[in-house]
Amino acid sequence: MPINNGAEYIESLRNRNLKIYLFGELVKEPVDHPMIRPSINAVAKTYDLANEDSELASAESSLTGIRVNRFLHIAENTHDVVNQNRMQRKLGQLTGTCFQRCVGMDALNSLYSTTFEIDEKNNTQYHKRLKDFIKQIQQENLVIGGAMTDVKGDRSLSPSQQEDPDLFVHIVNRDEKGVYITGAKAHQTGCINSHWILVMPTMRLRKEDKDYAIVGAVPADATGITYIYGRQSCDTRSMEGGDLDAGNAKYSGQEAMIIFDNVFIPNELIFMDGEYEFASMLVERFTCYHRRSYVCKTGLGDVLIGASASIADYNGVSNVSHIKDKLVEMTHLNETIFAAGIASSYQSYKTKSGNFQNDDMLANVCKHNVTRFPYEIGRLAQDIAGGLVVTMPSEKDFKNPNTGPLLKKYLQGRKGVPTENRVRVLRLIENMTLGRNAVGYLTESMHGAGSPQAQRIQIARQMQLEYKKKLARKLANIPETEAEELTREQSDYFDRIFSIKDNKKQ
Template sequence: MRTGQQYKESLADGRLTYFEGKQVDDLETHPILGQTVDATAAGYDRFYDPAPDATSPLMTVPRSADDLREMIPMLHSAGMMAHVTYTSIQTLKTAAGRMVDTKPDYIERMDAFIGEAQRDDVRITQCITDAKGDRSRPPARQDDLDSYVRVVDRQRDGVVIRGAKLHITGASFGHELLTIPTKAMKPGEEDWSIGCSVPVSAPGVKIINTTYAPRHEDPRAFPVSGEHHYPEGFVIFDDVFVPHERVFLDGETHYAAVFAHALGLWERLGGLSAFVEEADQLVGLAQLVAEANGTAGIGHVKEKISELIIHATLIRAALEAAIAHCSIGPEGAAFPNELYTNAGKFQAAANYSAMVRHLHDIAGGAVLTSPVPADFENPDVGALARKYMSTRHDVDGEYRARLMHTIRDLTADSYGGWKFVTNLQAGGGLYAQRIVTRKHYDLDAAKQKALAVAGLADAEH
């Protein structure tokens, strides 16, 4: 296993990564991106085991509902790079389970890659969303055929790929890029049916980073995003060679959707588990700020907090149902229940904005206008800021301001805007969850129940 310091040293591998128009030669010392390096290194150290044969528990394939249940809090504590690595490994295991007895060579390659990743304690980022070009056209009819990542050359010992994958969280901070089709492919789209793993440092890989990280000298007014932020990568494959042993799909169009659906399942489980944690945070912030404002006993405030509590409880129930009703694949790996995972993720994402609206309504305009911590330290105005941010003798003005800053950072600033979009789009938009939920819901059983209650169970229809 790697220590955090060994992780930092592993990033000096010649990778080409860019931020705000400039190439970044040293991620660790960069004033903004370096914070992500530190957070990822801390995740390594938190779970480090010096035993010679130890492997990271963050990369373990779950074998039961209990394994799934125990893994979720570990991933939250280890950070985003551990999460995307776990999701990548489970995506490959899920895809392998759905290709068993049909593509043994690909399954052997996937298993070998997973074993290598576990032994070397690497971080893997999944790359799925293509540039897509004109969304009304399939890959082969685009003006630019590189709008979807494709094979441009097949050689004796591998393939050459070209294209770009967008919205890739933490792309510059891992070691491998798991690159898979973004959707189902049809006959004639063989070149775009490519699944493989590419080292971040491979020749031809270039990554452009964007981030919601605050650009302020004093990060105390950003208690969440000032501590942990994970840039998004615009990953470009500029004629990148991939050896055969790292190719998991090449031209078999009927298997392209297997990878996309497998990743969607694990991304949505991760998204649902994050929603559950955040929903409890929103409840806690709403109650605390209502108490600080002196409005906790007002009827409409209590009703809004009750709605927040119900929302948090129901999505937690969906997460527990997804885990408790998991299935075991042909290789013994456990997979969350598709129905409960997708329905829960949909419910959480579709109602997130309403829950945030309740929180803003309870908190008030001070979410945007509270003095920052440095103002309270100013000898001229600090005492006055504390005086007028206070609501009564037992509510310190700076304490109330810190609650407001947390609400703003989580829901109403750069990070909050990122979350609004990400909550809808991560793991596919709401429509994707509708499709999968409908696919796995027992509609025939529901129809029979309806016919029975209507007295038509035996009727011709």
């Protein structure tokens, strides 16, 4: 039976045999753990949105012929890619945090085209296997986590050069039925809330790294997997009872380390095995999708702008010119992120496999903006909020019969606004800029889908300086030397921008 809504999804996570450590102890049932539950609620929202707004959050799949959750859909046209971004912004607005499913969606889509091209070259069967897997998960309506980032040890060394070979996930054994992998993946978003984990290499590989060129699907509760839960700033507030101090008590993100100890992947779930020369294609296509998926943060930005405008209103300064200007600045930064991401999706093109891939340059510009602008938006939110955002007493003090009335009297703002509303919105700003969801709004914006330098490298690769120099020289009437005439940098960027014909075809 497929999972039909958020409530059924939450039930589907119960009674699994997951080995999760949190605070040095094994977790009995993650679904009921007060620190874990908000992250499960955020994923559940992706199911409910598919019912509430099916146009936005689901799509007709030509693989199965049924309507599927958009997070499981292979993009069949430009419209599908654009709608991923729209859905991500909406979910960011609804949850104010990371809803954890985009890594899986972007992994499925990048694997779809990469497996096709591996098969085309090597006559392998990966694409068919992947399609069978996608059909199964679409029919059952499951959550897929994407495990790419290895723990990496010495960053200046390749996987096979590390002193400990397990610092990148690799094949340690194989038999006629499949392969066995060992290693660890760091920062795994939503892994405990997933039904399946897609394991992928983290970087470009060379011949000597062949055993690290492994892609496969494993059930989240496979034998040999251990999860160690990542803690977040202020995370224990959700364990104190009450909902005020958490700021956003219902939703949070989730990251954990996944340790694979001789975990079995059967042949039918292996989608790359030793084709090291295709690792960079997979990683680059994945990061291309994923870097514009970060428009999710504009949904969070909308919430933070709304919180800032609310506190200004509660404080009686909503008509002050510098406050208005700061809200305009926050909006400008937020929309600049969205503009690059959605433009990247609109510039999608058809891959050899038939699915659609967004534009890489604009995706990198989007993500690079994400590494910076949320910090500035957060700074402006704290400016507008005032110092109380970090000096406010606890919910228990508000409930205490001695201190509660004093706090209510002395922390009131504009006439007619209950003190509690003021406190709640300040806690939300704290949550998003310093607390649990600052993980999702700030540091995930910095490092998720690659640290800032990774985007600068991709931008540098595609900036076509020789082409641009020629444009300038031509207008300045500077004759070209023979050598200059011969250099023409390769990049699809301008070809695609000017290729009206291709866009019409879609």
